[in-house]
Amino acid sequence: MTSSERPTGDQAELDVAAIRKDFPLLHQEQEGKRLVFLDSAASSQRPVHVVEAMSEFYYTSYANVHRGVYRVAERATNRFEQARATVARFIGAGSAAEVVFTKNATEAINLVAGSWGKTNLGPGDAIVLTILEHHANIVPWQMLAAERGFEIRWIPATDDGRLDLSDLDRLVDGAKLVAFTSMSNVTGSITAAEQIIAAAKAAGALTLVDACQSVPHLPTDVTELGADFVTFSGHKMLGPTGIGILWARAELLEAMPPFLGGGGMILNVTTDGFLPDAPPARFEAGTPPIAEAIGLAAAIDYLESVGMEAIRRHEVALTAYALRKLSTELGDSLTIHGPSEPAARGGVLSLELHGVHAHDVSQVLDEHAVCIRPGHHCAKPLMKHLGVPATARASFYLYNDTDDADALAEALVAARDFFAL
Amino acid sequence: MSGLEDLYREIILDHYRNPRNRGELESPPAHRAEGFNPLCGDEIVLHVLLDDDGVIDDIKIGGQGCSISQSSASMMSAAVKGKTIEEARNLTATFKAMMSIHETEIGGDGSEAEADEPVTADLPLGDLEALRGVVKFPVRIKCATLSWNTLSQAFDELAAEATG
Numbered sequence A: 001m002t003s004s005e006r007p008t009g010d011q012a013e014l015d016v017a018a019i020r021k022d023f024p025l026l027h028q029e030q031e032g033k034r035l036v037f038l039d040s041a042a043s044s045q046r047p048v049h050v051v052e053a054m055s056e057f058y059y060t061s062y063a064n065v066h067r068g069v070y071r072v073a074e075r076a077t078n079r080f081e082q083a084r085a086t087v088a089r090f091i092g093a094g095s096a097a098e099v100v101f102t103k104n105a106t107e108a109i110n111l112v113a114g115s116w117g118k119t120n121l122g123p124g125d126a127i128v129l130t131i132l133e134h135h136a137n138i139v140p141w142q143m144l145a146a147e148r149g150f151e152i153r154w155i156p157a158t159d160d161g162r163l164d165l166s167d168l169d170r171l172v173d174g175a176k177l178v179a180f181t182s183m184s185n186v187t188g189s190i191t192a193a194e195q196i197i198a199a200a201k202a203a204g205a206l207t208l209v210d211a212c213q214s215v216p217h218l219p220t221d222v223t224e225l226g227a228d229f230v231t232f233s234g235h236k237m238l239g240p241t242g243i244g245i246l247w248a249r250a251e252l253l254e255a256m257p258p259f260l261g262g263g264g265m266i267l268n269v270t271t272d273g274f275l276p277d278a279p280p281a282r283f284e285a286g287t288p289p290i291a292e293a294i295g296l297a298a299a300i301d302y303l304e305s306v307g308m309e310a311i312r313r314h315e316v317a318l319t320a321y322a323l324r325k326l327s328t329e330l331g332d333s334l335t336i337h338g339p340s341e342p343a344a345r346g347g348v349l350s351l352e353l354h355g356v357h358a359h360d361v362s363q364v365l366d367e368h369a370v371c372i373r374p375g376h377h378c379a380k381p382l383m384k385h386l387g388v389p390a391t392a393r394a395s396f397y398l399y400n401d402t403d404d405a406d407a408l409a410e411a412l413v414a415a416r417d418f419f420a421l
Numbered sequence B: 001m002s003g004l005e006d007l008y009r010e011i012i013l014d015h016y017r018n019p020r021n022r023g024e025l026e027s028p029p030a031h032r033a034e035g036f037n038p039l040c041g042d043e044i045v046l047h048v049l050l051d052d053d054g055v056i057d058d059i060k061i062g063g064q065g066c067s068i069s070q071s072s073a074s075m076m077s078a079a080v081k082g083k084t085i086e087e088a089r090n091l092t093a094t095f096k097a098m099m100s101i102h103e104t105e106i107g108g109d110g111s112e113a114e115a116d117e118p119v120t121a122d123l124p125l126g127d128l129e130a131l132r133g134v135v136k137f138p139v140r141i142k143c144a145t146l147s148w149n150t151l152s153q154a155f156d157e158l159a160a161e162a163t164g
């Protein structure tokens, strides 16, 4: 590794200045202003370690996996499978075979719907989703429901964008699957996964946890969690685009039919039919994202070297600071959706500057080199529940600090003043 | 903030704060059309009432959106009221030509690349000229054209109803 040294230790305070050195994109200026990147909930930036691990792999060890007998191919296969083992260890999986590489979290959820769902859901059945879900955990189920004719029930949300679990037992009663987000990408609200999983288990339902927003920011142990399926994306956790993860309990994967068909997922093919391979290969048709897996493993190494506990502590402290700062500077002119208690949420702030549409807010913020995201954040049912067409979302990661929160507050004040009626 | 002042001209902010022809019409007889900007969640609900000669007798705008989409819708409603469908279509073509020139230069995403459509009109745009600054902010072009696309959609739906 030729780049700057990794920050080490699970210290209480992150050395953000040292971390920022590893993220070249953050060093740039926009019209003389320091770039303030607050859009990691959509996709994070990545450290030099990740890009270098990928280029080193491409330059020294790249070949297609699982096919060649020559040494470079063997090396590529080993590195690829090591990456799978790294992911498995990082999320506390029972074995690497429980980790399926996909294109992204969206494909991972579609895989569960298209494989497990297609064989297990039909007329008379029900599944449970929540109002907090990203479209990635809604539309695949709606598509399947339209085809197979099962019921979709919804866990409602509270006014502050948390799940309302008061009717949980009734909702999960008789359901075959409960699929829910571990952390809202709109309100940052961390859901009561243990409670939902316990209720689902008691009702005999399987659980799918869309962990896209939590795996990058919170320590994760899928075995301890007790879920059946967990999905997330590499690009939100310092890794490359083009790779996502489905983790599922081994017995479930064993029993599931293939999702996509093609090379790499079979044991045998004749003119009469095919024999599918064992998991995880069964679910990885075609050439997988090979260098992306290497990059994701490097991202995990980086996250672990900083420490997931330390990252979480840093984000809670920074979120608390930002909540205070924004309410001091903007008072009643700003609504921040989501739980007011920093420990109950991730570093995702959905902002509503009264009288100014999120799109206009983001435009003014861009003039201040503050990068946030306006829109519905692919969660239209939640936006409808919150009664807003769009929010301006600012999100934090390990490379953000209080200077970023201050810049956000200052730019929001400028936006308010610019549009002042 | 000179760039911003170029985008948010006073007249745009005026239409945003005091939108013209806001509301709904009874449908039928008015025709209702809905447009979405999936990017930012903006929605336009348009009601158009035509008289027997195909003249836009009344038009009302509902929905929510940013200052650019809302002011564009407001200005559009004022501009097309009292015009025939053909005149309104020509005005649409003129407006979209103003929006598209720069879009093709930056190699826009194609979905609105209608610059090579035979532009049948170069009508005076009046207040709408104020939206010219939007072309410098490519992601906002979709906001500016949302109501116009919805109007075209309404006309297409009306034409389909008439023939079908």
Ligand SMILES: Cc1ncc(COP(=O)(O)O)c(C=O)c1O
Pocket (backbone or CB within 6 Å): A041, A042, A104, A105, A106, A107, A134, A136, A137, A181, A183, A184, A185, A210, A212, A213, A233, A244, A378
């Ligand atoms: C909660 C949540 N689920 C699912 C997704 C979909 O992730 P991807 O686009 O990487 O498939 C996202 C990302 O936007 C998300 O935030």
